Amino acid sequence: MQTADTIASQRVETKAAKRRVRPSLLYLPALIFLGVFFLAPLLENVFRSVAPAHEGAAFSFRFYTKLISDPYYIGVIGNTLKVSFITTAICAVVGYPVAYFLVRRAGRFGPVLLFLLVAPLLTSIIMRTFGWSILFARHGMVNEILQALHLIDRPLNVLNGAGSVYMGLVHVMVPFMVLSITPVLQGVDRRLEESARILGAGAVRTFLNVTLPLSIEGIVTGCILVFMLTNGSFVTMLLLGGGRVVTLPVLIFQQFSLTQDIGFAAAMGNLLLFIVLVCLFLQQRFASGRGVRT
Amino acid sequence: MIALLRRTSVARVPLTLYNLLFFTFLIAPIVVVVAASFTAGNAITVPYHGVSLRWYRRLIEYRPFIDSLMTSVYLALSSAFVAILLAVPAAIALGRSRSAAAAALTTFLLAPVAIPALVIGFSLLYFLSSLGMGVSFAALLIAHTVISVPYVMRTVLAVYRNVGINFEEAAAVLGANRPQRFYFVTLPLISPGVFAGALFAVLISLDNLPVSYFFGTANVTTLPVVMLSYLQNQLDPAIAAISTVQMLIAIGLLLVVERTYGLRALNA
Amino acid sequence: MMATATRSPTLGSGERSERLLLDGVSKRFGAVTALETMTLDVHPGELLALLGPSGCGKTTTLRLIAGFDQPDTGTVNIGGRDVTGLPPDKRGLGMVFQNYSLFPHLSVGANIGFGLRMAGTPKSEIAARVKKMLDTIRLPGIEARNIAQLSGGQQQRIALARALITNPAVLLLDEPLGALDKNLREGMQFELRQIQSELGITSVMVTHDQEEALTMSDRVVVMDRGRILQTGSPRDVYEQPRTRFVAEFLGTANVIECDVIARHAQAVKLRPHGSTAEVVVPLRDVRLSGERAEFAIRPEKVALDAPQSHHVRFDGRVVQHVFRGAHHAYRVEVAALGRPVYAYEMATSSSGGGARPAGAHVVASFDAENAVLLEADAGPALAKAA
Numbered sequence: 019m020q021t022a023d024t025i026a027s028q029r030v031e032t033k034a035a036k037r038r039v040r041p042s043l044l045y046l047p048a049l050i051f052l053g054v055f056f057l058a059p060l061l062e063n064v065f066r067s068v069a070p071a072h073e074g075a076a077f078s079f080r081f082y083t084k085l086i087s088d089p090y091y092i093g094v095i096g097n098t099l100k101v102s103f104i105t106t107a108i109c110a111v112v113g114y115p116v117a118y119f120l121v122r123r124a125g126r127f128g129p130v131l132l133f134l135l136v137a138p139l140l141t142s143i144i145m146r147t148f149g150w151s152i153l154f155a156r157h158g159m160v161n162e163i164l165q166a167l168h169l170i171d172r173p174l175n176v177l178n179g180a181g182s183v184y185m186g187l188v189h190v191m192v193p194f195m196v197l198s199i200t201p202v203l204q205g206v207d208r209r210l211e212e213s214a215r216i217l218g219a220g221a222v223r224t225f226l227n228v229t230l231p232l233s234i235e236g237i238v239t240g241c242i243l244v245f246m247l248t249n250g251s252f253v254t255m256l257l258l259g260g261g262r263v264v265t266l267p268v269l270i271f272q273q274f275s276l277t278q279d280i281g282f283a284a285a286m287g288n289l290l291l292f293i294v295l296v297c298l299f300l301q302q303r304f305a306s307g308r309g310v311r312t
Numbered sequence: 313m314i315a316l317l318r319r320t321s322v323a324r325v326p327l328t329l330y331n332l333l334f335f336t337f338l339i340a341p342i343v344v345v346v347a348a349s350f351t352a353g354n355a356i357t358v359p360y361h362g363v364s365l366r367w368y369r370r371l372i373e374y375r376p377f378i379d380s381l382m383t384s385v386y387l388a389l390s391s392a393f394v395a396i397l398l399a400v401p402a403a404i405a406l407g408r409s410r411s412a413a414a415a416a417l418t419t420f421l422l423a424p425v426a427i428p429a430l431v432i433g434f435s436l437l438y439f440l441s442s443l444g445m446g447v448s449f450a451a452l453l454i455a456h457t458v459i460s461v462p463y464v465m466r467t468v469l470a471v472y473r474n475v476g477i478n479f480e481e482a483a484a485v486l487g488a489n490r491p492q493r494f495y496f497v498t499l500p501l502i503s504p505g506v507f508a509g510a511l512f513a514v515l516i517s518l519d520n521l522p523v524s525y526f527f528g529t530a531n532v533t534t535l536p537v538v539m540l541s542y543l544q545n546q547l548d549p550a551i552a553a554i555s556t557v558q559m560l561i562a563i564g565l566l567l568v569v570e571r572t573y574g575l576r577a578l579n580a
Numbered sequence: 581m582m583a584t585a586t587r588s589p590t591l592g593s594g595e596r597s598e599r600l601l602l603d604g605v606s607k608r609f610g611a612v613t614a615l616e617t618m619t620l621d622v623h624p625g626e627l628l629a630l631l632g633p634s635g636c637g638k639t640t641t642l643r644l645i646a647g648f649d650q651p652d653t654g655t656v657n658i659g660g661r662d663v664t665g666l667p668p669d670k671r672g673l674g675m676v677f678q679n680y681s682l683f684p685h686l687s688v689g690a691n692i693g694f695g696l697r698m699a700g701t702p703k704s705e706i707a708a709r710v711k712k713m714l715d716t717i718r719l720p721g722i723e724a725r726n727i728a729q730l731s732g733g734q735q736q737r738i739a740l741a742r743a744l745i746t747n748p749a750v751l752l753l754d755e756p757l758g759a760l761d762k763n764l765r766e767g768m769q770f771e772l773r774q775i776q777s778e779l780g781i782t783s784v785m786v787t788h789d790q791e792e793a794l795t796m797s798d799r800v801v802v803m804d805r806g807r808i809l810q811t812g813s814p815r816d817v818y819e820q821p822r823t824r825f826v827a828e829f830l831g832t833a834n835v836i837e838c839d840v841i842a843r844h845a846q847a848v849k850l851r852p853h854g855s856t857a858e859v860v861v862p863l864r865d866v867r868l869s870g871e872r873a874e875f876a877i878r879p880e881k882v883a884l885d886a887p888q889s890h891h892v893r894f895d896g897r898v899v900q901h902v903f904r905g906a907h908h909a910y911r912v913e914v915a916a917l918g919r920p921v922y923a924y925e926m927a928t929s930s931s932g933g934g935a936r937p938a939g940a941h942v943v944a945s946f947d948a949e950n951a952v953l954l955e956a957d958a959g960p961a962l963a964k965a966a
Contacts, residue, residue: 044401048421051398056424056432056458059439063324066438112334119331124326132336140562141342142519145555147570152356153350159344159359189341239333250428253521257543267430267522274434276525280564287431298426481648482681484668486746488696493669496694500685 054139060291067284081285091269095289098265101255102248105187106241112188113195114237118229121203135193147186147257151177178260186254191247195240202236203229242301246294266290313499340479342559349552356549368554376538385561387449388517391456392464398457399464400506404498407472418469425462426477427524432458437526451517452527452534456517466511471505472498511569515562597624598659598749600645605654607640614640617653618806622750625780625936627773628784629797631787633829636803638786642752645784647671658749669698674743674781675752677866680735682727688714688738689723695746713741733764740772744779751776753785757792769795790830794818802826819878822866823955827876834877834921835954840870848953854918859892861951869956881950882923884910884942891945896921898940903927908935912944 047309079301085091111217116135124131154177164170206229214224252267259268266286273283352362402421406414424537426434433455440451475498483497524534535558542551599623607615612942614844622628632640637902641647645656647668655664663671674695682691692713693706707723714720717737727735734758743751754771757765773796776897787793793800794814802809802817802825810822817853821827823886824835838859844869847860850873861875883891899920900911907924921944925936 042405044405045417045421048398048402048465049417052421052424052458052461055436055439055454057420059435060427060431062442063435064440093503115327115330116334119327123327131331134339137563138342140515140566141559142536142539142555143521144543144551145345145537145559146341148543148551148555149343149345152344153341164360189338192338213424246426250430250522252430253540267428270430270434271525280438283434287428287435290428291431294426294428478677478679478681479683481646481668482677482683483694483698484648485646485671485673485675485752486742487669487672487698489667489669489692492698496698497683501683526776 038194040120048067056272056303064279064286064288067288069281082289084282085285085289094266094269097263098249098267098290099293100102101183101187101263101265102245105191105248106244108184109189109191109244110237110241112242113192116201117196117203117236120200135196138189139193143190143253144257146189147254150182150186150189150258156181158272177258178262180263182258183263184253186258187248187251190251190254191244194243194247196232198240199236200235203233206232230290238304239301242297246297247295249290249297250284313437331350342579345552346556346559348549349556351549354548356547367549368557370550370558371553374550376542380535380538381554381558383449383532384518387452387456387534388514391453391460391517392513394453394457394458394509395460395464395513396506396510399461399509400468401500402467403468403472403502404494406424407469408477418465421465422462424458425466429459429520431527433523436523447527447529449532452524452532455527456520459520459523460513460517463512464506467505467509468502468573469505469513471502471508475501477509507572510566514565518558518562596749596782598745598782599624599657600782601655601657602624602641602651603655603657605644605649605651605656606960607637607642607644607649610688613806615644615651618808619654620801622782622784622806623783623798624670625777626798627776627785629785629787629800630803631790631793631794631800631829632803633788635698635805637806638788638803639754640806641803642754642784644788645750646673646675646752672746672749673748673752674746674748676743676754676756678755680739682735682739682742683711683728686727687723688719688725688727688730691727692742692745694742711746711961713745713919716925717741732760733768736760736768740775744775749782751781751783753783755787756785758787758789764809765792772796785831794830802829803957804829820864820952821876821954824874824876827952827954832879832965834882835874836877836878836917836951837872837874840868840873845853850875851929852917855894855916857892857894857916859948859951861953864953866953866955868953873956874954875949875951875952877946879909879922880907881946882921882946884912884923884925884936884944886943886945892948892951893943894921896942896944898936898938898942901935901938904936910936910942914944 041155067081068079070076071078071080085095120128120131120135126289152158156175161170161174164174209233211224211228214228215221219227247267250267252265252271255265255268256271257264267290268288270283270290273279273286317525344414348356348360349367350363351360352364353360354368371528398423402417406418436455436458437447437451438452440446479497479501480493483493488496520534520535521536521540523538525540528534528537535554539551539554602618602619602754605615606620608615608616620628622643630641634640640649641726644651647663648664649655651664655662657663658673660669683694686694689707690860693710696706696709696945710723711720714722717740719734719737722730727738730738736759740756753772753925757768760768769792770793785797794817794824796815799811800814800817801811806826810817810826812820817826818830820834821830827835827850829834832952836852838852840848841851841858842849844863847863848868850859850861851857852859859875861873894916896912898910899913903910905927908923911920912923923944
């Protein structure tokens with residue numbers, strides 16, 4: 019039975035309900051800041067890369083055509099992808115056993131090892147890359163030891179080539195791979211493995227059929243992360259590659275130092291960005307396909 | 313160590329050995345650089361003869377090192393601070409909302425971490441100059457804040473979501489209004505996340521080369537940029553010394569946060 | 581109206597017995613109706629239990645009272661005041677949460693005193709009242725302790741103390757004993773009840789545990805799928821369930837489906853399906869439909885091998901026996917009914933303190949007076965008590 023009072027109070031209450039539902043606007047400062055100083059520059063970059071050749075002309079894709087048609091630049095793009103792929107693959111293979119050890123075997127030493135894993139990230143990338151060039155110098159420690167053990171006759175010239183670049187990249191990236199795999203591996207229920215063992219599967223088969231598939235998610239996350247990070251790296255190539263390893267970021271860096279061709283640098287930057295966005299898109303697809311919260 | 317050995321059976325030896333090698337591989341270059349900084353000689357080799365602190369003394373003499381170190385530290389702390397002011401309210405506003413708009417906004421605020429810093433660097437450089445703002449500390453600060461916001465946002469979001477709405481509801485029933493709930497309950501409970509995120513941001517900022525490179529001037533430049541040019545031009549053990557000092561600062565900061573809030577928050 | 585105005589300064593004065601009224605409230609979440617239009621009148625000073633399975637709407641109701649959600653229709657009234665438009669921090673309530681929600685970053689004392697602090701009470705007064713409260717709940721001197729160091733039972737009492745210290749108009753309890761283990765729970769049931777009745781504070785408790793509801797409350801409201809099925813004293817709800825759901829939710833019930841043979845002024849003659857026996861069941865104020873009816877008989881009212889007179893009797897065979905400490909529980913297969921009948925026998929019963937073995941032949945019997953006629957789910961009301 020609705021009285022005038024009940025109707026009136028219903029109306030008051032609905033208004034109050036509406037008042038409370040309005041969301042907080044506390045995200046505005048961050049949104050505006052990033053909108054102006056992050057999004058706008060990137061957009062301006064896009065425009066700059068298609069800037070008309072002369073006043074009044076239409077948008078020009080000359081930079082992009084140059085990038086895709088000139089074999090040198092195609093080579094650089096290809097090299098970027100190649101370096102990223104190889105680094106990612108090596109990191110996955112090198113990193114998984116470390117993650118496995120950390121989760122399953124380390125026990126009390128876990129936190130210590132975790133610290134050791136993270137510690138390099140606290141040091142300057144210059145420091146780490148630099149350390150490699152000391153170790154593998156012509157008269158550096160590695161060469162001295164190997165020669166003393168009579169494993170080699172002359173000093174190895176590892177530096178200034180692809181080999182040392184990969185070494186430096188892997189050194190920087192593996193912690194990211196391990197840290198991506200560890201939480202997923204931790205979530206693998208050991209009882210599933212125990213069930214497999216009771217059912218007759220040996221240690222190796224249990225690993226291949228149970229543990230590995232269940233931790234794939236971590237590997238994929240790690241791979242995408244490492245791939246993206248490697249795509250953007252250039253310090254390692256610069257310091258350890260001796261000019262021999264040229265990827266997109268290196269090229270951009272050089273272009274900026276040498277020429278002032280902003281449009282071209284912008285185009286290269288966008289290309290790099292495009293590759294990264296594709297990676298992100300793939301990651302989202304992968305994550306939602308598996309029903310995983312990212 | 314003994315316990316570790318006891319647990320190691322034949323089948324586990326390869327794995328343990330492998331990991332031993334791995335962690336040696338991981339630590340080696342760092343140890344080498346630290347060692348190289350104490351050489352008495354002029355060359356950067358290991359091993360060497362004669363230990364001395366002369367290269368650390370050199371740091372104090374060579375003005376660009378100390379100046380840029382101060383600039384780097386100051387910049388890292390300032391940009392982390394601004395990032396906190398921007399990211400914490402955003403995380404609170406968006407953290408519990410399940411709308412598509414909130415998800416999109418969150419993704420946007422986390423985006424800078426996915427974009428190559430190089431691209432952010434030079435596009436911001438040209439953007440700011442087209443606005444009339446030249447290369448300066450302010451420009452550097454803006455650039456580093458852009459990079460830092462996602463790190464703070466990410467950890468605060470994780471911690472905020474974890475905290476659970478129950479505490480805020482309990483506080484509400486007890487008579488706390490919105491500001492009171494935030495100050496007395498929410499803020500204390502998310503502070504580990506805030507500091508973990510800030511620590512990330514500070515460390516990233518200290519080591520950042522790609523962005524800082526574009527904003528360096530003769531007067532205002534960061535340590536990594538100075539280190540890079542020193543490496544390419546001079547190459548003596550001073551570089552090892554300054555690297556060691558930078559590392560010690562980073563470890564120091566880490567220990568401070570660890571003491572106060574615990575490292576678990578970093579895994580978020 | 582500020583928060584302080586709704587809270588009186590002294591504890592245990594017993595003057596805070598307010599009436600809580602939910603008038604015509606309903607709540608939908610998107611396409612889901614969490615709560616159908618209902619009216620709930622909680623008498624001053626009583627402890628009302630909202631009982632039902634998960635998803636029945638009991639938690640939604642509690643949240644409407646607290647103010648965390650707004651009803652789509654209707655009003656929430658406390659002590660005659662319409663609080664529907666007020667946020668939770670202005671309603672002057674106390675609440676004990678399911679997992680206590682004690683602030684982990686505050687000490688015991690700071691937790692308990694939190695509400696007083698929000699209300700602007702002077703520090704010295706907070707300290708004194710917290711101390712007195714800790715004495716009342718028999719945990720003296722632990723103001724400075726960390727929450728994490730307390731046991732479940734202690735946390736529970738602290739949560740209660742925190743809710744009561746502000747002298748709220750109504751106390752809300754969300755599965756307050758759910759996190760405790762069994763022994764502790766029983767003790768706390770009595771203690772909680774005692775504190776509540778001593779203070780005379782109007783309370784609403786949400787629980788899915790029917791034993792808890794029956795033990796602690798003045799009245800029980802049985803809910804299922806967003807609607808109230810029955811309201812009454814624990815005894816009424818248990819002994820006179822209105823529907824099959826209520827009968828089966830509270831304790832165990834034997835629900836026998838029957839055909840209606842004849843209808844009288846005070847009773848109905850029924851024939852259970854599959855049987856030739858006729859049972860005359862007292863008529864109640866429930867809706868009946870056509871030719872079918874159900875009645876419920878509690879296992880403790882079913883006797884095995886009882887003396888001849890007064891009883892409805894069935895031959896059966898024991899198929900399962902469970903010893904429950906205070907009583908034996910039997911599942912008796914009754915051929916005539918084509919279904920099992922559950923019977924309880926006290927362990928100290930004169931008709932055999934020992935257990936009846938599986939396979940034993942027994943006669944299960946009950947007094948038709950104890951059969952409870954249940955409401956049909958649909959159909960027009962055919963009979964009504966005079």
